[in-house]
Amino acid sequence: MSMLSSTSSSVSFLLFCILVLLVEGSLGGDPYAYFEWEVSYVSASPLGVKQEVIAINGQYPGPIVSVTTNWNVVVNIKNNLDEPFLVTWNGLQQRKNSWQDGVLGTNCPIPSGWNWTYEFQVKDQIGSFFYFPSINFQRAAGGYGGIIINNRDVIPLPFGTPDGDITIFISDWYSKDYKNLRKILDDGNDLGIPDGVLINGFGPYRYNDSVVQDGISFERINVDPGKTYRIRVHNVGISTSLNFRIQNHNLLLVETEGSYTVQQNYTNMDIHVGQSFSFLVTMDQNASNDYYIVASARFVDASTRDKLTGVGILHYSNSISPASGPLPDGPNEGDTYFSMNQARSIRWNVSASAARPNPQGSFRMDFGTWTENSRGTYNKWDGVARSTVQVFPGAWTAILVYLDNVGIWNLRAENLNTWYLGQEVYISVVNPEISNKTELPLPDNAIFCGALSSLQKKTISGEKKNDIEVGSISVKRFIKMRLSSSLFISPSLNS
Numbered sequence: 001m002s003m004l005s006s007t008s009s010s011v012s013f014l015l016f017c018i019l020v021l022l023v024e025g026s027l028g029g030d031p032y033a034y035f036e037w038e039v040s041y042v043s044a045s046p047l048g049v050k051q052e053v054i055a056i057n058g059q060y061p062g063p064i065v066s067v068t069t070n071w072n073v074v075v076n077i078k079n080n081l082d083e084p085f086l087v088t089w090n091g092l093q094q095r096k097n098s099w100q101d102g103v104l105g106t107n108c109p110i111p112s113g114w115n116w117t118y119e120f121q122v123k124d125q126i127g128s129f130f131y132f133p134s135i136n137f138q139r140a141a142g143g144y145g146g147i148i149i150n151n152r153d154v155i156p157l158p159f160g161t162p163d164g165d166i167t168i169f170i171s172d173w174y175s176k177d178y179k180n181l182r183k184i185l186d187d188g189n190d191l192g193i194p195d196g197v198l199i200n201g202f203g204p205y206r207y208n209d210s211v212v213q214d215g216i217s218f219e220r221i222n223v224d225p226g227k228t229y230r231i232r233v234h235n236v237g238i239s240t241s242l243n244f245r246i247q248n249h250n251l252l253l254v255e256t257e258g259s260y261t262v263q264q265n266y267t268n269m270d271i272h273v274g275q276s277f278s279f280l281v282t283m284d285q286n287a288s289n290d291y292y293i294v295a296s297a298r299f300v301d302a303s304t305r306d307k308l309t310g311v312g313i314l315h316y317s318n319s320i321s322p323a324s325g326p327l328p329d330g331p332n333e334g335d336t337y338f339s340m341n342q343a344r345s346i347r348w349n350v351s352a353s354a355a356r357p358n359p360q361g362s363f364r365m366d367f368g369t370w371t372e373n374s375r376g377t378y379n380k381w382d383g384v385a386r387s388t389v390q391v392f393p394g395a396w397t398a399i400l401v402y403l404d405n406v407g408i409w410n411l412r413a414e415n416l417n418t419w420y421l422g423q424e425v426y427i428s429v430v431n432p433e434i435s436n437k438t439e440l441p442l443p444d445n446a447i448f449c450g451a452l453s454s455l456q457k458k459t460i461s462g463e464k465k466n467d468i469e470v471g472s473i474s475v476k477r478f479i480k481m482r483l484s485s486s487l488f489i490s491p492s493l494n495s
Helices: 178-186 302-307 336-345 372-377 416-420 450-455 472-483
Strands: 016-018 032-044 051-056 065-068 072-079 087-090 115-121 127-133 145-150 164-173 196-199 220-223 228-235 242-246 251-256 259-266 269-271 276-282 291-297 309-316 361-367 395-400 407-413 424-429 487-489
Touching: 032 065, 065 072, 127 228, 127 251, 127 276, 145 164, 145 228, 164 220, 164 242, 164 291, 178 416, 196 291, 228 269, 242 251, 269 276, 269 336, 291 302, 302 309, 336 361, 361 372, 372 395, 407 416
Parallel strands: 032 072, 065 145, 164 228, 196 309, 220 309, 424 487
Antiparallel strands: 016 407, 032 051, 072 115, 087 127, 127 145, 164 196, 228 276, 242 269, 242 291, 251 259, 251 276, 291 309, 361 395, 407 424
């Protein structure tokens, strides 16, 4: 698969979301968490230009889904948009249950005016993830929110209990409507440089009058002096890698995408599109003033980075002075070696007690050409398991995908523009034996579309709805058609 250039950067990244998911688990007797969502357009002006964004229950970004390991999650979604909608759960393993993965190929979109219910179990997972719309370039307009999977009470955290939990979304942003952006790509054109960078859906604090226009709302995060917070940061953007930092505060990395890490302090962290990190940050600075929170574009020239810098405010509860001074320095704009070495420094905490994903993620990345001898450089002990890894231009990344979860799984570029244009593949993991690893059946409420739309149940009035009644022949026909263009892999071929 060739690498495609990022429209917002002179350096491109191919970001793969590894959604090859694991084994076992049933809905069983574990607790249920129920959510009712209405998806709609709301007006917002993140960069001073009024536009429609996609909100959930009127919120942009959407609500946090906070559950505990092994809980069952039931999300009923009413689609009030003027086009189909589909949400995917980035990094959730969906054990034996690709029917709930929320991507084309395993799910038909929810038509405008319909509601549909997802039901899945967060089996043997912990950590920080996010959900987002997976079709029609809708993520460029929002529709995303955080997912927190907490440890069960009997499993201790590998660090002291934080005094609070904060979620931060960082993203590049265009002031054009997402449908206009979609048409630009459909016409074979480039999106160009984004118009700015948002923090939690807000534009930048006016740290520099010549760079940031007046009247833009910014994010302010309130904290208490002396306390330690777990700050979960997600890059939910389109194509821009961002460097995250907080003025004068250390970031103690403790977890990324469901894996507790060896705890290390960083002054800043490169976070690529689709990636999630959580840090412990102690409020140990002078509490009489505020501090800058910064997310700035990587691998661009200095003038572009000024435009693509999101700034929020960390506000101590007894602060009496605004943030001041220059923004905290990030790495040199074009230094990919810094970024790679930083990524290599992240290690899995193999001694932590917690639900533990099977080893999938980055085992080595390097510049140059991969050869058979490169296998000798792999980190097979504590390479971090995660769902999204980066591949640098002129470089390679070795990943391990543990194929023990039957179903159809989507392997894609996380850069939204290249994914929208087709940079993805589906992997079919099959197990012909009937066992506790057998795929769960097609859900009763499955929506049928395309060549199978005739299977959709109709009401007396003739309107289609999402209460489906199909016989076994129809289900088999659906499954056969679903697999027809996929890459088949047997779990027995793992190496």
